[in-house]
Amino acid sequence: MSTLVQVSQVSKSFLDNPVIKGVSFSVEEGEIICILGESGSGKSTLLRMIGGLEDADEGSIVVEEEEITGPAHNLVPGFDFINFVSQSFRLEPFRTVWDNISSVISYLPDQERETKVNDLLVLCKLTDKSKAYPRELSGGQQQRVAIAMALADDPFLLLMDEPFSNLDVNMKTQIREEIVEILRKAEVTVILVSHDPIDAMSIADRVIILESGQISQIDTPQVLYENPSSPYAAKFLGPMNYLKVGKETLGIRPEKLRITPNGQFAGTVIKSIFMGMHYHVSVDCAASDRVILLYSSCSYPIGDSIQFEHV
Template sequence: MSALVQIQHVNKSFKDHQVLHDIHFEVTEGEIICILGESGSGKSTLLRIIGGLEDADQGDVTVDDETITGPANNLVPGYDFINFVTQHFKLEQFRTVRDNIYSVISYYAQSDADDRIHELLELCKLSEKAEAYPRELSGGQQQRVAIAMALADEPFLLLMDEPFSNLDVNMKTQIRGEIVEILRKAEVTVIFVSHDPVDAMAIADRVIILEDGHIAQIDTPQKIYQEPTSPYAAKFLGPINYLKVDGKPIGVRPEQIKIHKEGEHEGKVTKCIFMGMHYHVWLTSDIADKTILLYHSSALNIGQAVHFNLMTTEIT
């Protein structure tokens, strides 16, 4: 598929601090991309530049072959084929769900608007809430209304800034699944920002990890998790142990360490905690400066000597 979005060598500074350094990547039509990074890594600034709400100092952004520029060139920043969903849903509290969606496409012919609203209510599983007010909805339902509004005028590109940060942690998994189902069915191209690696792994086709304004790695979540190219990228998608085997630095996820009575390496248990599906076990070993975390199916005793094998990933 063709590249819908092209980001070419974008740089951005605020006063004397450079926030983005030579950022370049492409997004194909229908792809969902996550920009993942710590607070201050430049991810929200990059999203605003892509959406035309901020000017880059250098570099170019194009969407569907149109060059995107920010406030320096546009009296009214933004583009009608790029829509935003923020962590604040921005629903009109005195309008029903139906009327909130209608407010986006009020310039449509009435019959076309009615058809589009009906389609979005079905897509976002809000048909039974069409006449409800935002205050009568759960957080997940309010988010689905915000998604419906963002999709209403059929944008080329949907930009989402920390879309799950305000959700109840107990409902986040369910709601995240509902949202990705909606986005996939809508076949819309999405770039979203998050600091949560679970968001990236659950939703994104590819992940861009930003480290101090640089791209540390860009690849599928599976590839980054299994074959990280730097310690920074490795740690972002979950716990990792840094070991040294045969003089080489090795990054090993907890599930890549298997206890076996004839294992190649030896360690001693320092802590064991039941976590539901498995136990978290910490070991000391001469191949690590710090304790090693692994997952095991049964409890081990503190001070117990064990042998283990590694399925290793070299960290360059």
């Protein structure tokens, strides 16, 4: 694979408030990258700079060997080979699904445009909804239309800003899987931003964890989850316990701790919450200055003394 996007020492401030601070990374062709961070971390600003909708104060952004610049250098911000999929989908309410997609490539000859739209309807599993209006679609279907529109003119790069934030929680997992399948089949390079670690781990080839405008860590979801480089990176991908073992303090995920009669650690149960597949058992433990979270197949009464070990 070749490098499609190169971000080099990019910085951005608003009213002397630094938002992005010397960020550098590259994206390979066909890769899906997730920029993960809390609200105010600068992730959406970074995405807008990559798309040419904001100017960087310092540094450079290059996509397919072309330098990306913002509104200060372009009368019409943005680039033809970079497309956005926003939270709101931005579908024309009085156009059918077919017409919404067709409108993006209205410059093509009729036959070529029809073939392209029909191919996208198949790719995005919308063939049976081609004559429907946006109001007649579910949130997931609307999102697939928005992606079909974004793919219509064959962009090099697709940028997605919190693409799943408006979706019903109960359908989110299924819809995420459908969207990933579409993006993989389209073989398009994707950069998305999210505050949800499940988005990052289920979709991305690599994840960038952004902390106060700087990259805290960048790696595959598996490496980030199992070997976070900082407490900030660790907390973003799930609960982390910190236990003293000798002179060291180890960060250990709850699923790596097992309740057992003769464990190396002991504590007192302060909470036990039923979560469906298991219980979340919170324990006050002398080996940590924080409450320890354990996963258990059964509940424990508050005040019980239990032992557990690292597995």
